[in-house]
Amino acid sequence: MITFESVAVRAESTPGAPDVTILAGVDLHLVERRVAVVGANGSGKSTLARLVNGLVLPTDGRVLVDGLDTARDGAAIRRRVGFVFTDPDAQLVMPTPREDVALSLRRLTLDAAERAERVHGVLARFGLAAHAEVSVHALSGGQKQLLALAGVLATEPAILVCDEPTTLLDLRWRRVVDELLDSLDQQVVLVTHDLDAAARADRVLVVDGGRIVADGDAWGAIETYRDRMAVR
Amino acid sequence: MSRRRRSPWIGPLGLYSPGSTPLHRAPVGAKLTALALLGLAVVLVRGPVGALALLAVAAAAAAVARQPARATLTGLVPVLATAAGLAAFQWWQQGLAAAIEVSVDLLTLVVAAGVVTATTPADRMLDALERAARPLRHVGLRPESFALSVALMLRTVPALVQTAAEVRDAARARGLERNPRALLVPAAVRTVARARTTGAALAARGLGE
Numbered sequence: 108m109i110t111f112e113s114v115a116v117r118a119e120s121t122p123g124a125p126d127v128t129i130l131a132g133v134d135l136h137l138v139e140r141r142v143a144v145v146g147a148n149g150s151g152k153s154t155l156a157r158l159v160n161g162l163v164l165p166t167d168g169r170v171l172v173d174g175l176d177t178a179r180d181g182a183a184i185r186r187r188v189g190f191v192f193t194d195p196d197a198q199l200v201m202p203t204p205r206e207d208v209a210l211s212l213r214r215l216t217l218d219a220a221e222r223a224e225r226v227h228g229v230l231a232r233f234g235l236a237a238h239a240e241v242s243v244h245a246l247s248g249g250q251k252q253l254l255a256l257a258g259v260l261a262t263e264p265a266i267l268v269c270d271e272p273t274t275l276l277d278l279r280w281r282r283v284v285d286e287l288l289d290s291l292d293q294q295v296v297l298v299t300h301d302l303d304a305a306a307r308a309d310r311v312l313v314v315d316g317g318r319i320v321a322d323g324d325a326w327g328a329i330e331t332y333r334d335r336m337a338v339r
Numbered sequence: 340m341s342r343r344r345r346s347p348w349i350g351p352l353g354l355y356s357p358g359s360t361p362l363h364r365a366p367v368g369a370k371l372t373a374l375a376l377l378g379l380a381v382v383l384v385r386g387p388v389g390a391l392a393l394l395a396v397a398a399a400a401a402a403v404a405r406q407p408a409r410a411t412l413t414g415l416v417p418v419l420a421t422a423a424g425l426a427a428f429q430w431w432q433q434g435l436a437a438a439i440e441v442s443v444d445l446l447t448l449v450v451a452a453g454v455v456t457a458t459t460p461a462d463r464m465l466d467a468l469e470r471a472a473r474p475l476r477h478v479g480l481r482p483e484s485f486a487l488s489v490a491l492m493l494r495t496v497p498a499l500v501q502t503a504a505e506v507r508d509a510a511r512a513r514g515l516e517r518n519p520r521a522l523l524v525p526a527a528v529r530t531v532a533r534a535r536t537t538g539a540a541l542a543a544r545g546l547g548e
Contacts, residue, residue, distance in 0.1 A: 202498070
């Protein structure tokens, strides 16, 4: 369960200049299994996503995940909330898939043999076992994003936040990632420009100018988003 | 006619190369200890003959680890260039024997360190470093953070090579491949950006906290 209480995020744009408001007046209580966040570029939707696992902290208000405050309990929250970036190159830290998934698993108390077995299982589940020792730079964009997801899901987080995970992918890999996300048991918060993916969500938030301007079922919220985009 | 594109240069450090040689199977602690002892020998053994003997030891280790000779030599090109510059300076200052000794010592250490990283997966390296760094707890440092920092430093080498290749391609696309500013400034900016995103990625995965 994710709760935003009167959340605002402001940031300094240039030294000495007044702060820029990135998000303001956000009150949310997210319990749905699939939540999509849509909005124009620069609307604040990525900041909203990063608030959930404490990568960004609110300037005002607070964000709670299962009752834990992101400002106070960041480490505990990041054990519960997995985060997938738009660009997998930003997420993949180690040079080979096997090493990268193993790095994620270091957070868990596993001995070396258990960890190796778990890595093998995760890579097999995501269809990456044949690429375990290949340089991550040699993988396709879709394979990299699958690996990024594998690295996050290896630790079995309760909530998964994805910040435009399919934006850089071709249609085939977009479908693969979409199907994977749809199949997960976890609560998923999906920031996306893909309205087809948003339409499958239980709840859709529309962010515009740092505010939630529509919040509801997919059909109504997406219509609002289309209308707002059409008048620009 | 299109030229065959060269694969990006991969340095001698950073990439694990899977295998089942005795060096791949050897305990990480033993390999790191051997590397430290070799480093000590490089300092203590004087003269070009001793230096060449130690280089032979490092080269033998690379052969036992089945490191491909051509790729290893290609990876060593910048080190060879540095060693040549160093040798020229030492020859001028100290004579031929010192020139051979210093440049060969440098090569020995890089080849030996490359063998350790090429035969040790990152997670095993992290385990060993964490164990070795346990005493640091007494001075307030977290062994896992220390180990992660060292492993990341080693494993970032291929990523930096990739960044340099991308910057070079971007400069070439704009006809600026001979402009040092078009190469160095974006490379520096991207490297800093990569460090920041790596930090965010580690934080997002709950590592290092």
